[in-house]
Amino acid sequence: MGLACGADAFIPVRTLAEARRLGKKNRRLILAGERKGVKPKGFHLGNSPTELKNANLTGKTIAITTTNGTAALESSAGARWLLVVSFINAGAVSAAASGLSEEEKGISIVLASRSGNIFLEDFLCAGLLVSSMADEDLQLNDAAMAARLAWKSAEDCFQEVLMLSSHATYLESIGYKQDVAFCLRRDVYDLVPYLKEDAIVRLQAGQV
Numbered sequence: 001m002g003l004a005c006g007a008d009a010f011i012p013v014r015t016l017a018e019a020r021r022l023g024k025k026n027r028r029l030i031l032a033g034e035r036k037g038v039k040p041k042g043f044h045l046g047n048s049p050t051e052l053k054n055a056n057l058t059g060k061t062i063a064i065t066t067t068n069g070t071a072a073l074e075s076s077a078g079a080r081w082l083l084v085v086s087f088i089n090a091g092a093v094s095a096a097a098s099g100l101s102e103e104e105k106g107i108s109i110v111l112a113s114r115s116g117n118i119f120l121e122d123f124l125c126a127g128l129l130v131s132s133m134a135d136e137d138l139q140l141n142d143a144a145m146a147a148r149l150a151w152k153s154a155e156d157c158f159q160e161v162l163m164l165s166s167h168a169t170y171l172e173s174i175g176y177k178q179d180v181a182f183c184l185r186r187d188v189y190d191l192v193p194y195l196k197e198d199a200i201v202r203l204q205a206g207q208v
Contacts, residue, residue: 001049001052001053001088001189002032002052002057002062003191003193003200003201003202004189004191005052005053005055005057005058006057006058006059006060007057007058007059007060007061007062008059008060008061008201009061009062009199009200009201010032010061010062010063010064010193010199010200011029011061011062011063011064011198011199011200012064012065012069012070012073012074012195012200013063013064013065013070014065014070014071014074015065016033016035016040016065018065019031019033019040019043019063019064019065020042022063023063028060028061029061029062029063030044030045030055030057030060030061030062030063031043031044031045031062031063032044032045032046032047032052032062032063032064033045033046033047033064033065033066033070034046034047034066034067035067036067037067037170037171037174037176038174040065045062047064047066048176048179049179049182049183050178050179050182061199066112067114068112068113068114068119069112071112072110072111072112072113073195073200075110076108076110077195079108079195081100081194082194082195083096083097083192083193083194083203084192084193084194084195084200085125085129086125086183087121087125087128087183087184087185087186087187088182088183088185088186088187088188088189089187089188089189089190089191089192089193090125090128090129090132090186090187091132091186091187091190092187092189092190092191092192093129093192094128094129094132094133095132096192096203097129097133098132098133107133109126109129109130109144109147111123111126119165119166119167120161120162120165120166120167121162121165121167121168121183121184123147123150124147124150124151124154124158124161124162126144126147126151127147127148127149127150127151127152128151128155128186130144130145130147130148130151131148131151131152158184159181159184162180162184163180163181163184168180191203
């Protein structure tokens with residue numbers, strides 16, 4: 001979302017302390033993130049798409065830490081290519097991942113889980129990706145097959161289904177219903193964020 005609003009890069013970090021340390025080192029750095037959906041004390045921005053869209057992010061670098069997402073990125077840091085996906089850019093990412101699959105041995109989809117428990121929105125988004133990339137030559141493990149089946153069963157009403165999920169109802173209870181609805185729109189942006197060294201940047205045409 002932030003890259004679509006003009007930001008140059010996001011630096012994902014695991015802890016609040018690390019984000020604050022980077023902020024002290026570079027006063028031009030914007031601190032963004034959340035804990036339990038709420039903006040941490042002293043941060044410039046939370047993790048709200050509406051807030052990011054309304055901020056002036058052009059040319060800025062943002063250090064971001066979230067409850068689940070940045071931990072998932074950290075756990076996957078050894079990957080040759082690490083793409084960041086949600087419903088709002090799923091089409092662009094699935095196309096990029098399909099291109100990468102020709103040069104790599106396989107594709108792993110890592111969900112931003114908490115204590116090993118998945119969120120329904122992540123599972124269905126994984127199913128959307130698998131469905132978009134699946135062909136006769138693609139071998140799926142059981143988890144990928146389950147995600148694809150779940151997506152196929154919910155595809156025609158997935159927004160309504162996910163608005164009833166535990167995470168969505170929690171975010172709605174603390175005032176973020178509008179943000180949840182936005183994040184459940186498909187293919188709003190035709191961009192592919194990926195982790196380059198220690199920063200998330202936009203994948204440029206021709207890189208894949």
